[in-house]
Amino acid sequence: MSDAQRMILDPAIRNWVLIPIMIxxxxxxxxxxxxxxxxxxxxxxxxxxxxxxxxxxxxxxRLRTVGNSIPQHAFSVRKAYLADAFEKGKYLKNPNAAKEATKPVNPMMDPDMMDSMMEGMKKQLMNMVPQMVIMGWINFFFQGFIxxxxxFPLTPRFKQMLQSGVDTRDMDVTWVSSLSWYFLNLFGLGSVFSLILGGENAAGVDMTAMSAMPGMMPGAMPGQGQPGQPQDFNKLFLAEKENVxxxxxxxxLEDVEERLLKKYGKSVQTKKIEEPKQKKELTIKNKIRAAQQKRR
Structure with missing residues (x-):
């Protein structure tokens, strides 16, 4: 490493910036x-x-993926039953949905959908507010800190991700800024939260909620589909019917016996039952003698 890239960080940065952000x-x-x-x-x-x-x-x-494990007649029976059930809407929560005119589903009319939307909004709120507060705190007190x-070495493509808030073209890519240290902790503390709070915890970052917050997550794609959107199961059943x-x-298991014997180097010998030629010739001679005796 050249002398221009050799930097010595003040221990106070570790004590008053690095560790406090993580804690x-x-x-x-x-x-x-x-x-x-x-x-x-x-x-x-x-x-x-x-x-x-x-x-x-x-x-x-499952019928499409593992249907070859059952015989042909069993596969045909299941295939016909599922196709008929999907077409008639036997498995629909609302059986009349297959007969009614197709209209766009209004999630506001479904109580279950409303409850799930409210739960999603609460989770998004609990993800967005703490992140905005912490990012504002870091930008106000620790902006521009390394x-x-x-x-370990990295390619220059990681420079924008690891040195957010520090516009220095010649700095080595392995140096991490305070804002990038926040994002590294944001996505890397999941194992710590699982150890402290258990596997099913709400402390880690919710990727689905993060994708709904433009500007909060670097590289987030706007316009991504949100969870909890209503699905038209009637159309899904009809599409699955065509696939089935x-x-x-x-x-x-077709010819599994022959394939198993070939696998272990055995061969199946078929015995052909052949009538003895001698017996067949004797029968012809007897017929000739009987014909000669009749002429005499």
Missing amino acids: VMVLVGILRHHITMLITGTPKAPQLKAIRESKALLRGL VIKLP MITPHIWD
Whole structure:
């Protein structure tokens, strides 16, 4: 490394910038987890019809993927049954939906959809507010700080990600700014939260909620589909019916005995039953003698 790239960081940066940012993010994550648990409450148990509606598509998928493990007649029976059920809407939560005119589903008319939308909005709020507060705190007190140097080399493409807020063209890419240190902790503290709070915790970053907040996550794509959007299961069933109908069937156990014997170097010898020629010739001679005796 050249002398121009050799920098010595003040130990006060480690004590008053690097470690405090990480400690604050851990504490805020734990606090966010407990607040999220309080405002969301116990999730409602899904209805039986809704579970059957979603699991019916898995039946068609499993028949298409592992249908070769059953004989042809069993595959044909299941294929015909699922095609008829998908076409008539037997598995729909609302069986009359297949007969009614296709209209865009209004999520505001479904209580379950409204509850899920409210839960999603609460989670997005609990993700957005702490991140805005921490980013404002870092930009106000620690803007432009270089806090750490990574011990491994990186390509120049990582420069924009690791040196956010520091516009220095000639600085080595392994140096990390305070704002980039925040993002590294944001996406890297998931294992710490799992160790402290358990696997199912609300302290870690929610990637779905982050994608809905433009400007908060670097590289976030605007216009991405949001979770909890209503699905038209009638159209999904009709599409799955077409997929099931065009699926061919080749039984995996066809000629399995011969294939197994060939695998271990054995061959099947078929014995042909042949009539002895001598007996056949004697029969012809007897017929000739009988004909000669009749002439005499």
